[in-house]
Amino acid sequence: MDNYRKFSEIVYGVEKETTNSGNVIKYKGAKYLVIDTIDTDKDTLGYEHELRSNSMQAMTVAEIKDEYKSYKDSKLKEIKGYPQSVINQNLTIVYAGTKSWQDWKTNFREIGFNDKHQAGAFQSALTYASQIERQYSPEAGYTINTTGHSLGGAEAIYVAVLKGYNAITYGAAGSGLTDEQIKNYKGQIINFYDTSDAVTSSFVTGGQGKIPFYSFGVDNYSGVIVGWVKKTFGHDLDMFEIDDAGNYIDKFGDIAVYSDGHGGVAIEQTILAQQILENKNRIRGLETYDGTNPETLAEINRLKKENKWLQEQLKQFNQLNELRVSLTASGGGLSSNERIYLEDSQALAVVKVAASQFDVAMEECLHIYKKVMQELQEDWENGLQLIQRHTPELSYAEMREAMDQVQCTKQTMVDQDLEYFQKKFSKINRIRTSFVQLTQQITAKINELVQRDQELANQLKGALT
Secondary structure (H helix, E strand, O other): OOHHHHHHHHOOHHHHOOOOOOOEEEEOOEEEEEEEEEEOOOOOOOOOOOOOOOOOEEEEEEEEOHHHOOOOHHHHOOOOOOOHHHEEEEEEEEEOOOOOHHHHHHHHHHHHOOOOOOOOHHHHHHHHHHHHHHHOOHHHOOEEEEEEEOHHHHHHHHHHHHHOOEEEEEOOOOOOOOHHHHHOOOOOEEEEEEOOOOOOOOOOOOHHHHOOOEEEEEOOOOOOHHHHHHOOOOOOHHHOEEOOOOOEEOOOOOEEEOEOOOOOEOHHHHHHHHHHHHHHHHHHHHHHHHOOOHHHHHHHHHHHHHHHHHHHHHHHHHHHHHHHHHHOHHHHOOOOOOOOOOOOOHHHHHHHHHHHHHHHHHHHHHHHHHHHHHHHHHHHHHHHHHHHHHOOOOOHHHHHHHHHHOOOOHHHHHHHHHHHHHHHHHHHHHHHHHHHHHHHHHHHHHHHHHHHOHHHHHHOOOOOO
8 A cells, every 4th residue: 555655755756867667666575667757848748749848747657577576677678578578467657746836837727726728737647647558458458547646646536537547645636627527437546645734735725625535634743843844734745654564553553544455445444443533533632621521521431432332343344354365365265275264164253253243333333323413402402492491581583593693503503413423324334335245255255265175165064054
């Protein structure tokens, strides 16, 4: 997952000519080949004869095949069919972010005023993707995704939606896509940002508010203003920290974004983690400013109880994901000697227990949400009766009018909070669906492996009945 952040750093070297086609990127035990670069201030696009001069820089990278990872960089080029012969078929187009004055003009014109003109950087980003796709076509087995930081993230999202790619971006600015374009998009886009990032939440770029996809925040603001300013007001790529498992963590060491173990993002676990962190932040705030008030203490206890059950759901999801990774190791199969994680009926037992515990945890969360929603309604009705008793000279209509004048309405006092908890309901139900699908997938995989491996079938004899 973090390799996309690394790519988004390295692509800035295209403008300086320190990143070139043929370079090898080594990161976290993997090796990637830069198979193409473009700088529209210096290079023409496709068959064009004139420079577009809009300061769009990008590169295309692909992971080097295992059999060639031990080769020296100079020897790779001697392989017949280079570069296609030495790379895997999953390509990533990486777009560079804001560096020059031309980039800032792009920010203001194409993002701030949503003017995606034909000679602009966004159209150049799209043209470049088409150029790469002609060289490495889906018909030949290639897949393409995009990434980028800041302006580059916005271009990556813009291209991904219009071309049907997936994208992972960092601190992306608003991409200016229409509702119709977004509605027809079938891929997956994930944007990461630091919660202190002042650039992507600004009036002009508005990245966090203008990205209608997964946008996950990570809080790594240290509280030191000078350091925050040096890191471009929280916008720098080095605001992101990873743990040993490749997950993004916040300043408290809590996991904010979960890796899926395959270079991507574990969406459901991350959604749960984000809710847990949101609750923790609310608890810290309540304890700091009003920690002795009985109502505050009751809310703190509710949040802690909710987090307990969210953690249980997260635990079961993580356990099943580990099982899924094990089941698909060694090229998706098990030899008779590997037995990866499967001892007798253990795998099926894990699935059954996880499903049972997940259901219990989810029902507990739903119970908490329902109870709070019911209390909101009851408190509103009780409050109306109390105000009526203390204002006997006013009619009911006059009382409600007076309440409206001080913003004490059902909308502000009840409906907004109900909407907040309704969104939690929706998240929980969606996660339940994903969990059921995961258990079905794993059970089917176990059945498949049993059929393919007689020794394993003997070990699991009776477990499937």
